[in-house]
Amino acid sequence: MTSDQLIGFFLLEEPNVQLVVAGTLLLCGMAALVGCFTFLRKRSLVGDAVSHSVLPGICLAFLISGEKNPIILLVGALVTGLLSLILMEVLTKNRLTRPDTAISLMLSFFFGLGILLLTYIQHQGNAAQAGLDKFIFGKAASITEADLRLFLYSGIIITASVTILLRGFYLISFDEDFARVTGFPIKFLRLALSVLTVWTVAIGIQAVGVVLMAALLITPALAARFWTHSIGRMLVIAALFGMISGYSGSFVSYLAPAMPTGPWIVVMATFIAVISMFFAPGRGLLARWNTRSKNREKTLLENILKLFYQIGEKSGQLQGNILEEDLLNNRAFAHDELRKGLKRLTSKNLLESNLLTYRLTNQGLQEAQRIVRLHRLWELYLQRYLHLAPDHVHDDAEAMEHVITPEIEAQLELILGNPETDPHNTIIPPRA
Amino acid sequence: MIINVQEPSLEAHNLTVIYHRKPVLWNIDFSLPKGEIIGIMGPNGAGKSTLIKAILGLAPLNSGYSKIFGKSLNEVRKQVSYIPQRQTIDWDFPASVTDVVMMGRYPSLGLFKRITKKDREIVQQALEQVNMTEYANRQISQLSGGQQQRVFLARALAQQADLYLLDEPFVGVDASTEAAIVQLLRDMKNEGKTIVVVHHDLHTAAEYFNWLVLINASLIASGPTEKVFTDELLRNTYSGKLTVLSQVGDIMREQNFPVREK
Numbered sequence: 001m002t003s004d005q006l007i008g009f010f011l012l013e014e015p016n017v018q019l020v021v022a023g024t025l026l027l028c029g030m031a032a033l034v035g036c037f038t039f040l041r042k043r044s045l046v047g048d049a050v051s052h053s054v055l056p057g058i059c060l061a062f063l064i065s066g067e068k069n070p071i072i073l074l075v076g077a078l079v080t081g082l083l084s085l086i087l088m089e090v091l092t093k094n095r096l097t098r099p100d101t102a103i104s105l106m107l108s109f110f111f112g113l114g115i116l117l118l119t120y121i122q123h124q125g126n127a128a129q130a131g132l133d134k135f136i137f138g139k140a141a142s143i144t145e146a147d148l149r150l151f152l153y154s155g156i157i158i159t160a161s162v163t164i165l166l167r168g169f170y171l172i173s174f175d176e177d178f179a180r181v182t183g184f185p186i187k188f189l190r191l192a193l194s195v196l197t198v199w200t201v202a203i204g205i206q207a208v209g210v211v212l213m214a215a216l217l218i219t220p221a222l223a224a225r226f227w228t229h230s231i232g233r234m235l236v237i238a239a240l241f242g243m244i245s246g247y248s249g250s251f252v253s254y255l256a257p258a259m260p261t262g263p264w265i266v267v268m269a270t271f272i273a274v275i276s277m278f279f280a281p282g283r284g285l286l287a288r289w290n291t292r293s294k295n296r297e298k299t300l301l302e303n304i305l306k307l308f309y310q311i312g313e314k315s316g317q318l319q320g321n322i323l324e325e326d327l328l329n330n331r332a333f334a335h336d337e338l339r340k341g342l343k344r345l346t347s348k349n350l351l352e353s354n355l356l357t358y359r360l361t362n363q364g365l366q367e368a369q370r371i372v373r374l375h376r377l378w379e380l381y382l383q384r385y386l387h388l389a390p391d392h393v394h395d396d397a398e399a400m401e402h403v404i405t406p407e408i409e410a411q412l413e414l415i416l417g418n419p420e421t422d423p424h425n426t427i428i429p430p431r432a
Numbered sequence: 433m434i435i436n437v438q439e440p441s442l443e444a445h446n447l448t449v450i451y452h453r454k455p456v457l458w459n460i461d462f463s464l465p466k467g468e469i470i471g472i473m474g475p476n477g478a479g480k481s482t483l484i485k486a487i488l489g490l491a492p493l494n495s496g497y498s499k500i501f502g503k504s505l506n507e508v509r510k511q512v513s514y515i516p517q518r519q520t521i522d523w524d525f526p527a528s529v530t531d532v533v534m535m536g537r538y539p540s541l542g543l544f545k546r547i548t549k550k551d552r553e554i555v556q557q558a559l560e561q562v563n564m565t566e567y568a569n570r571q572i573s574q575l576s577g578g579q580q581q582r583v584f585l586a587r588a589l590a591q592q593a594d595l596y597l598l599d600e601p602f603v604g605v606d607a608s609t610e611a612a613i614v615q616l617l618r619d620m621k622n623e624g625k626t627i628v629v630v631h632h633d634l635h636t637a638a639e640y641f642n643w644l645v646l647i648n649a650s651l652i653a654s655g656p657t658e659k660v661f662t663d664e665l666l667r668n669t670y671s672g673k674l675t676v677l678s679q680v681g682d683i684m685r686e687q688n689f690p691v692r693e694k
Contacts, residue, residue: 178514
């Protein structure tokens, strides 16, 4: 593999590369689009079962027609895919089996049947059968011009259908009962979604194979969900993620022709999903950790300020100099946490350090007063309205004081009537 | 005590629902007035939610039929608004408060009509009515239980229906939301809307409803609250006097007997 060849791939110089890249982009994009609804309707496993169920259809279509015409194979795939969906529905609806059993049963039955038929075909000695096994793990490199034409038309029809029926699909995914009562054509919408899904699967298996097809439906949708709360954006992002996975998968397939494409596409899609899980703003893990550590810091800083105020209250000097040791003696801080907190507060100009001692700045005093005030107001509220004993209110107030907003403070004042002392009879500092 | 009315908003005739061969509703037959706030009450498992669902075609009927404003459901769907139990919905769904309330416009928009300025105004107004305007762009997974219920109510308001059916709207909501919802229902009643509420809290029943339907698998009573809310009828509804009925139901299920000879 020379660098020329690599560049050649990216520039799509070879006609064969163009074919493969265009094909995978198309089918990964449409799978992601349709997959968003599979994902939102919590039918991921059904998607997996349907993917496995198209294999016998393809084999039967080949057996009957004797050729690998993509359209005939597609029809065969649609037939057994839909049949499997219907059977799952019948089994569940009549309470013959539980849903998970029905899914598992149909998945293994149809896949098993597919493998049987495939083995039979291979032993038949028909030369035209070569390449049928690509439907198990997928082989993007074998996409032909006839395939691509089929993909293109399918892509146009599927994208157009999703766009046109978006409102209906959205509604039945969120609240099917509501949709039914208001007279939306539920049966039609469900059928349309099923047909689109099976169709997408039947196309997609060319690249990833029946075993991994479900990942192409679900993974881009899952990844996209982390980045947005809007259905429109979710569809676009999912399609984009799907295409990126498809592109990189076919790239690997080009580099190493012996490598199956499907697994690589799935690995790439999963990689994108994992990245999303970590880095997406708001819903991602990193964002969550960030919020948590911010809350932790806020709590720490506020507790230190409060302690300065309490020590000052006792000594009668609210802005007196205080040693680190005094702080530690009055409250069980972890030493290094306390140090960190003191440093932060000094840099925020709420504390002033003087050799070994610290004192509240004017601004710091104000902030400390605010926190102590909230703490004591909250204690009073708990005692009066939740009838907690005075010796039980402290811990609750300790946790709550950090989240009370100015609006809630105003409400507390109103309810409590601007009190002057808390349940322990200490003075509540006035509002700054 | 079963009082029937002329020109009912909602009427049920011999409604029977059997789930997995176990009868849930037996032969329910009533008619409800227009322009009232009506409570459907009964103990756990009495079939309250099933009754609403059966009327709306969401639960399979084994016999009987219901009419809304004297017509079949299919003819009046646009006049009917259903608010399902909040807990039956996945609130971690990619939708904002506005998106959900806009769904209330879907019935009149159908699958294809474009959302107009008028629709947006109606949605905005519905949000105002439930006091959720400042949450219009909030993602629905970030709402509290009370706020979720308000959003559902706003969606129903945006439908501009005449008959509203609410399934346990006060479960898991804060006191201020409950009070706000009750006030809103009264306002709606004053505009001539009919409101049917599945409710289980006896303490508030007399205060909230003008008309009560008491059921426990079969209909115990239906009538104005002051006539129905009596110790005797409540005792009938909430005591287990129907054990024989449920025994018969059990036998039918075990022996695979049809509940109706067709």
